[in-house]
Amino acid sequence: MRTEGRAKRLPRAVRERQIMDAAVDVFSRLGFHAASMDEISEVAGISKPMLYAYLGSKDELFATCIRREATRMMEAIATGVEPDQEPDVQLWSGLRAFFGFVGENRASWQVLHRQASNQGGPFAAELTDMRGRAVSLVAALLTQSTKAPATKLEAESLAAALVGAGESLAEWWLDHPEEPAGVVAARLMNLVWMGFGDLVEGNVWHPPSRR
Amino acid sequence: MRTEGRAKRLPRAVRERQIMDAAVDVFSRLGFHAASMDEISEVAGISKPMLYAYLGSKDELFATCIRREATRMMEAIATGVEPDQEPDVQLWSGLRAFFGFVGENRASWQVLHRQASNQGGPFAAELTDMRGRAVSLVAALLTQSTKAPATKLEAESLAAALVGAGESLAEWWLDHPEEPAGVVAARLMNLVWMGFGDLVEGNVWHPPSRR
DNA sequence: CAGTATTCTTACTCGCGAGTAGGTACCAGG
């Protein structure tokens, strides 16, 4: 008496999605090393050779995961920010979009940040690449401000710091999920735009009153 | 015709140091997973059973590495900061000490940051622990400022962001070694103390003129 | 329904690396 009969035969495209979802889930929970192809196939509800037939080796699979999730995230952010606004407003909407994405895609975020960042394989390139794009984006934002940082190096390093702060804060957020995304985003916005100096004085940044 | 004769017999304490140095080196270059005990023993100039006799399993060895390097770093920072100064000066000296350490201990830093951060094993605890100590330190610094962040949560999250910014900037620095430590540290100091808002206006932070 | 393409599985191989058994050189002190 099978409870479910036999799993249905599905077209390749659909299976690939299922497998990718399972892979992101397992990689995010266990990390690249501890995740085994056997477990991924089990979670995906198929057998191991399918994995290899459809997605190639473990390294390829992981790289594909990174690429997919990175793209999803960058798109989410790009959608959230309006390019014709003032720099501070752009930054603000970017931060909101970022924390919004992380909040709703814990697994994606963990794969991207925790797992990919240190695995020295060929896939690190994917992650480094996305990170680079994010940094460039922010750097461009900074340079576009009037009396902005003089050297290109300076803008880039500040952007790297900001991106790192965002990543780190997102990580911290995972351990304090009770805080809403907007609050966390606002906090970072205040830090990077006003600085501690102003915060200590009681000066805070707030979005220009719409409407 | 051996070039070097036979390696000398050394007392246990000395060997342990050698092994730890080799382990940090290999772990930092290859990551935890890709690093094999065989390679570590080879770099250390001894044979594998010595590793196990002296430092225990691979996990134990790695945890010991993390602990040693983390301690070294925290001490370096603690030495660099004078506790009776104004908050901004304390932060400044802390940042200088941090970047100074990273600049002179690339391998240590890579083991700490890149490798340990994601390996989900028992040693992640070591790293999380040190990171927590750093965050608490900074959080205390913030709370000690007069009109500082109201909630404990707020201070802690800002501290997490700052620490993340530091880590990220250090990472960026590895790819741009031509910049001196002091410049990088000053940049981060300006970012977190003045904020982009002030930087855009041309207001920069500078240390109170000593002497 | 024959023929063919595609989905999917069971049941392996095989190398790599963690960990070990058992023994050898070297140095004390009596």
Next chain:
DNA sequence: CCTGGTACCTACTCGCGAGTAAGAATACTG
């Protein structure tokens, strides 16, 4: 020169997990 102890090695075992061979079951097409 024996006795014991510590530093050190060669040469294994053994499990785990990546990757595969060979074929079974199902769907499409004329």
